[in-house]
Amino acid sequence: MQSSLVYSCHGAAKQVTGSCHLLRCGEHQVLIDCGMFQGRHEEEQANTEPFGFDPAQVDALLLTHAHLDHCGRIPRLVRQGFRGRIITTAATRDLARIVLLDAARLQEEDAARNERSGHRRGEPAPEPLSTLDDAFRALNLFADPAGYDQVVPVAQGITAQFLDAGHILGSASILLTLGEGAQQRRMLFSGDLGSSGRPILRDPTPAPPADYVVMESTYGDRDHRALPDSIDExxxxxxxxxxxxxNVIIPTFALERAQEVLYYLHQGMRQQRIPEHTPVFLDSPMAISATDVFRRHPECFDEEFAATLRQDDPFSMPNLRFSRDASDSMAINRIEGGAIIMAGSGMCNGGRVRHHLRHNLWRERSGIVFVGYAAEGTLARRIINxxxxxxxxxxxxxxxxxxxTINGFSAHAGRDELISWLGSHPRRTVFLVHGEVERGMQAMESALAARGVTTRLPGMHEPIVLD
Structure with missing residues (x-):
């Protein structure tokens, strides 16, 4: 190799969101993910700050999956000069299109609203983080998709292999092989890892041998409740x-969680554990579009679910109603009881679910069911707390x-699953990212240290030279 490897973390460093990792290998620079910061206002302000590197110098971006906190800053990256290839799986490419265009539309709407209110106060309005034009230019950079387990050339002396992460449709861990001959190094980025034994996706592929591992630690301090118990709850x-x-209000993440909950509701009605003719509203244009994408990518499914989908499509149950238009969403708010309403966003920081909460939180007979992670500072976390x-x-x-609060539906692996995924292969260093320091990261650090694994918590923009 021409020079040392240098790794730096530019998001999800000692925090949960904003995943963004840069690897310098000789003359080449490769970025893994470029996500948005989410949560408290001051955390989201980081989305407008410099990346900590020059986007124009990055040769390629490898995307682990289509959640906003992993892909949301890609249009801004393009606006600031990135012109390299974006490499990911076919399902992630299709979902990223939905996510990036929806986010850009919302940012343009927010900017227009702020401009109107700022004009009334005589204040300049901030520009949107990215525009629809930025998003379309970013989508034009997506290369031919990578298949799972396929070795893909990235740059001279650098190849990538996408391994099934079992987190959401198309999600992957990415194994990079860097350099040639005796100087070759392998570095594995976990992305977000899913739980084993879920009904739709395959289990995560265990971590292969690698010198360095960058591993998420969202639930590094605890395991999830058993899935059958969570379904019962x-x-x-x-x-x-x-x-x-x-009414039952379920704040819903559009990718994976919405489809998984629909599957369980369908099963519950077939088993007569839920009244069979209860109307179910999926009030999320993004989740509706994502459900269409699911049908197009059976290559990602668990074999049992693929067979189920062919015989009895849970996404087509007769009492399921898709609400794409704002007028349809507003009509739902006139229903005072007897409905299941699934709406985005899962953390309740935006989206249509806030309208449904406004109409139902104060009703004693209503129920609010959280089935996913809620970051500190979000409306969901305040209600949960x-x-x-x-x-x-x-x-x-x-x-x-x-x-x-039913945490057994989390799309993230729990503590024991993370440790099991990492396995017993010798590692030079495991870098812990994507977690709350006092909870997931420190707990995982202690658990791995007890197993003789060297760990490190990278700081934001901190360059780390790898041997």
Whole structure:
């Protein structure tokens, strides 16, 4: 190799979101993910700050999956000079198109709204983080997709292999082989890892031998509740709320979680654990589009689910109603009880779910069911933590509805699954990213140290020379 390898973390460094990793290998620079920061206002402000590297010097971007906190800053990267190839799986490419265009549209709408309010106050309005034009230019840089386990050339002396991460449709861990001959090094980026035994996707591929591993630690401090128990609790939350005459509100992540919950609701109705003719509303244009993408990528499915989809499509149950238009969404708010309403976003920081919370949180007979991770500073986390009142659209709303938190549906691997995924291969260093320092990261650091594994928590923009 011509010179030392240098790794630096430019997002998800001692925090949960904003995944972005740069690897310098000789004369080449490769970026792994370029996601948005989400959570508290001050964390989201980091989206407008410099990347910590020159986007124009990056040869290629490898994308692990299409969640916004892994791909959301790609249009901004392009705006600031990136012109390299974007390499990912076929399903991730299709989902990223939905996610990036939706995010750009929302950012343009927010900018226009801020401009109107700023004009009234005589203040300049900030530009959107990215525009639809930026998003389309980014989408034009996506190269031919990589198949799972296929070795893909990235740059001279650098190849990548995408391994199934089992997190969402198309998600991958990425194994980089760097240099040639005796100087060759292997570096593995976990991306986000899923749990084993889920009904739709295959289990994550165990980590192969690699000198260095960059590993997520979102749930490095705890395991999830057993999936069968979580399914039982979902059915109890839904059936008891409907029996009280209330609505069930499920804040929904558009990619994977929405489709998985639809599958379980379908199963619950077939087993008569949920009233069979209960109307189910999927009030998320992105989730509806993502569900269409699911049908196009059976190569990602668990064999059992692929067979189920051919015989009895859970995404086509007769009482499922897709709400694409804003007028359809507004009509749902006139339903005072007896419906299951799934709406984005999962952390309740935006999207249509905030309108449904505004109309249902104060009703004692309603139920709010959280089935995914909620970052600190989000509306979802405030409700989960027991807030008695919250502000939605500037209105003070009492939290009288029953709140359910069912963490067994998390798309992230738990502590023991992360350790099992890493395996016993010798590693020079495992870099822990994508987690809360005092919880996931430090707990995983201790657990791996007890197994003789050398770990490190990289700092933001910190260059680390690899032997």
């Amino acid at each position: 979902l059915y109890e939350a839904v059936s008891s709320t409907l029996a009280r005459g209330g 027991g807030a008695r009142r919250v502000s939605i659209f500037g209105e003070d709303i009492a939290v009288n509805a029953r709140v359910w």
